[in-house]
Amino acid sequence: xxxxxxxxxxxxxxxxxxxxxxxxxxxxxxxGFESMSPSTQAxxxxxxxxxxxxxxxxxxxxxxxxxxxxxxxxxxCHGDARVSMRGVATSHPRWxxxxxxxxxxxxxxxxxxxxxxxxxxxxxxxxxxLSLSAFVAHASRGLPVRPDPDVRLDPVRERGRRLxxxxxxxxxxxxxxxxxxxxxxxxxxxxxxxxxxxxxxxxRLEWQALGSLQRRLRNCMAGVRAxxxxxxAPEWVELEAFLQVRGAGxxxxxxxxxx
Amino acid sequence: xxTGALVRVPPRARRGEVVEITAMAAHPMExxxxxxxxxxxxxxxxxxxxxxxxxxxxxxxxxxxxAVTANPYFAFTTVATxxxxxxxxxxxxxxxxxxxxxxxVVE
Amino acid sequence: xTPPPPGPRRGALRSIVSIASLAxxxxxxxxxxxxxxxxxxxxxxxxxxEGGMRLEVPELVENxxxxxxxxxxxxxxxxAAHVRRIAVFNExxxxxxxxxxxxxxxxxxxxxxxxxxxxxxxxxVAVAELSDGSFRQHAVDVIVTLAACIETEGGG
Numbered sequence: 128x129x130x131x132x133x134x135x136x137x138x139x140x141x142x143x144x145x146x147x148x149x150x151x152x153x154x155x156x157x158x159g160f161e162s163m164s165p166s167t168q169a170x171x172x173x174x175x176x177x178x179x180x181x182x183x184x185x186x187x188x189x190x191x192x193x194x195x196x197x198x199x200x201x202x203x204c205h206g207d208a209r210v211s212m213r214g215v216a217t218s219h220p221r222w223x224x225x226x227x228x229x230x231x232x233x234x235x236x237x238x239x240x241x242x243x244x245x246x247x248x249x250x251x252x253x254x255x256x257l258s259l260s261a262f263v264a265h266a267s268r269g270l271p272v273r274p275d276p277d278v279r280l281d282p283v284r285e286r287g288r289r290l291x292x293x294x295x296x297x298x299x300x301x302x303x304x305x306x307x308x309x310x311x312x313x314x315x316x317x318x319x320x321x322x323x324x325x326x327x328x329x330x331r332l333e334w335q336a337l338g339s340l341q342r343r344l345r346n347c348m349a350g351v352r353a354x355x356x357x358x359x360a361p362e363w364v365e366l367e368a369f370l371q372v373r374g375a376g377x378x379x380x381x382x383x384x385x386x
Numbered sequence: 387x388x389t390g391a392l393v394r395v396p397p398r399a400r401r402g403e404v405v406e407i408t409a410m411a412a413h414p415m416e417x418x419x420x421x422x423x424x425x426x427x428x429x430x431x432x433x434x435x436x437x438x439x440x441x442x443x444x445x446x447x448x449x450x451x452x453a454v455t456a457n458p459y460f461a462f463t464t465v466a467t468x469x470x471x472x473x474x475x476x477x478x479x480x481x482x483x484x485x486x487x488x489x490x491v492v493e
Numbered sequence: 494x495t496p497p498p499p500g501p502r503r504g505a506l507r508s509i510v511s512i513a514s515l516a517x518x519x520x521x522x523x524x525x526x527x528x529x530x531x532x533x534x535x536x537x538x539x540x541x542x543e544g545g546m547r548l549e550v551p552e553l554v555e556n557x558x559x560x561x562x563x564x565x566x567x568x569x570x571x572x573a574a575h576v577r578r579i580a581v582f583n584e585x586x587x588x589x590x591x592x593x594x595x596x597x598x599x600x601x602x603x604x605x606x607x608x609x610x611x612x613x614x615x616x617x618v619a620v621a622e623l624s625d626g627s628f629r630q631h632a633v634d635v636i637v638t639l640a641a642c643i644e645t646e647g648g649g
Contacts (some may be wrong), residue, residue: 166551166561175394178457181412184390316638317555332556333640335414335456350642386555386640404601417610419587440599447595453586453609455559461606465599 150291150373151307151321158377159320159385162311167332171384179261179330179382182337186262189255195246201259204243208266216264217272217379220368222279229283229364233260233328233339251358257337260328264381272325272379274372287369290362296353317386322347323374324367326383337382340367393474395488399466407438407446410459411476411484417452433458433476433484440464440472440490466492523589528582531589532620532630535580541620541630546603548619548631557611557637564619566603566629570596576603578622585615611637 150156160168174180190201190208205211219232230238236259237248249255274280291302305314306322313319327340334342341363348355356362391411399405411433418430436458438446445464458476469492476484523531532541546566554560566576575598581591594605603621611617618632 164551164553164555167555170559170561175392175408176410176459178410178412178459180392181390181410181457184392185412188390314641316553317641319641332559333643335558346642346644349644417587443599444595445597445599448607449593449595451588451590451592453583453588453591453611455608455610459606459608461563461604462594462596463601463604465601467599 150288150369151310153376156323156374156377157321158323158325158380160326160380160383162318162320163384163386167384167386171380177330177382177384179328179337179384182258182261182328182330183265183382185254186258186260186265189259190262195240195244197243197245199244201239201244208263212263212266214267214270214273216267216381217270218275220280220283220364220371221275222277228361229280229368231340231364231367232264233257234364236260236263251339252342257328257339260339261337261382264327264379267379268381269378271376272371272374274368274375280368283365283368284372285369286362287365287367290366291369291373296348296351298351298353300351302347321374322370323377324370325374325377326380326385328381329383329385332384332386340370389484391474391476391484391486393472393486393488395472395490397489398491398493401466401468401492403466404463405466405490406461406463407472408459408461409436409438409474409486410457411436411486412457413476413478413484415450415452415454415456415458419452431479433478435475435477436460437475438462438464438472439475441467441470466490468492523584523586525584528584528589528616528618531582532580532618535578535582535593535620536622536628539626539628541628543630545629546619546621546631548617548633550617550633550635552636554611554635554637556640557613559608560611560635560637561606561608562617563604563606564594564621565605566621568603568623570598570600570602572598573624575600575624576621577624579603579605580620580622581607581609582618582620583609583611583615584617585613586611591617611635613637 170176193200216232220229223230233251233256236256240246241248294301302322305319310319310321324340328337330337345355389412393409395407396405413433415433416428416431418427420428422428432452433450436448437444446462448460469490471487471489474486549563550560564579568574568576576596578593578595580593582589583591591609592607596603614636616632616634618630620628620630622628
């Protein structure tokens with residue numbers, strides 16, 4: 128009970144924007160957008176040049192298309208996504224009472240498809256999940272990341288924080304070693320960003336495609352020569368839950384563009 | 387695969403005005419040089435031609451090679467002559483075609 | 494959409510501590526010789542004159558998979574004097590051609606933008622064909638840096 132209260136206090140301190148134990152002090156937080164070259168920033172800002180917008184448009188079409196054995200569209204229950212989905216992406220992951228687990232936005236969409244459309248949930252990097260995630264998250268574009276205060280998420284976030292600080296891989300580096308301690312410095316020709324997750328799914332120039340946070344985190348782990356966790360491992364949502372608190376207050380940029 | 391295209395044409399213009407147009411289509415522009423998950427090279431398939439037709443004529447054409455980035459993007463100009471549709475067309479090496487239309491009102 | 498074309502360089506294992514080195518050379522890539530040949534094929538042997546046009550590319554490119562560029566040519570774009578075609582070439586990609594754009598008096602101005610792939614830091618050349626049969630050209634040297642922490646073939 129006392130630990131829970133302490134964790135809740137820390138979380139509130141982070142949300143309130145004062146210096147917190149949850150990663151970098153709020154005043155220091157900056158989006159990876161700031162580390163990019165002007166031309167890549169321009170590509171993100173211009174909805175006619177941002178390839179992620181092709182996925183948002185695709186998601187918009189899927190939103191109104193009946194699907195699955197139930198023959199229902201997302202819009203049948205959720206109406207106009209610009210209204211109903213506003214503030215949803217910024218407050219995920221959330222606690223799913225049925226599963227007894229934290230669930231991120233992409234998995235939430237998959238569960239919805241399975242439970243209410245009776246459609247296949249789809250692969251995480253498949254076009255249905257990515258396009259719908261991009262479309263739903265886009266409805267929150269510009270809003271600040273705002274972690275859900277549900278205390279059942281606290282232990283998840285704490286495990287995520289420990290993962291963030293754990294050394295891993297042949298290079299024996301933790302996320303914090305680069306993204307807390309050395310952000311702003313150069314790694315080869317690239318500037319090390321703070322490593323926030325405020326633009327997902329995003330268009331990574333390296334992929335020439337839209338991809339999920341999990342895909343990007345796999346790339347991080349490849350960078351330190353670590354074995355990535357299996358696709359359905361709980362670590363992914365734990366890390367995502369911590370990253371959300373660590374990036375609280377940053378504007379959502381989906382679909383972001385990154386190198 | 388995401389399909390479709392995004393085009394931007396100003397909704398209105400004065401006759402004789404030079405207008406800026408952008409067009410971006412969803413296409414991987416596979417070079418044929420990239421190994422897939424199974425280690426074998428993914429077959430080449432690129433958009434080889436992009437055209438824009440407006441007021442009875444082709445006003446822009448691009449012939450592309452694999453060095454053009456995935457989800458190819460073009461920015462070009464045309465003179466506003468008459469109200470009507472601008473038709474955009476991308477054709478790839480498998481014969482697949484993506485089309486998009488936008489309308490301009492010319493005063 | 495699909496992952497990027499690695500080209501021979503990207504086959505190398507990369508750790509974040511070392512700066513990437515050229516592990517393999519392109520098997521039959523473009524060279525200065527094939528670049529010149531490609532330009533000559535475009536102009537039909539006519540030698541382009543330098544200038545009268547601009548080729549804008551970012552000074553430093555964060556990822557060679559997507560390099561924005563814009564070509565503009567000084568021309569009144571009238572029926573009597575206009576740009577017919579603009580071609581873009583490169584020095585070190587597997588092939589020297591990038592794209593050929595067809596313009597005309599209905600273009601209003603001679604200005605085209607697109608995004609290209611660059612396998613390495615290299616020279617980009619734009620060549621414009623004018624309606625009087627002459628050609629102009631302009632070249633830019635572009636530096637391409639590599640993104641950190643990228644996918645490996647194992648799907649990491």
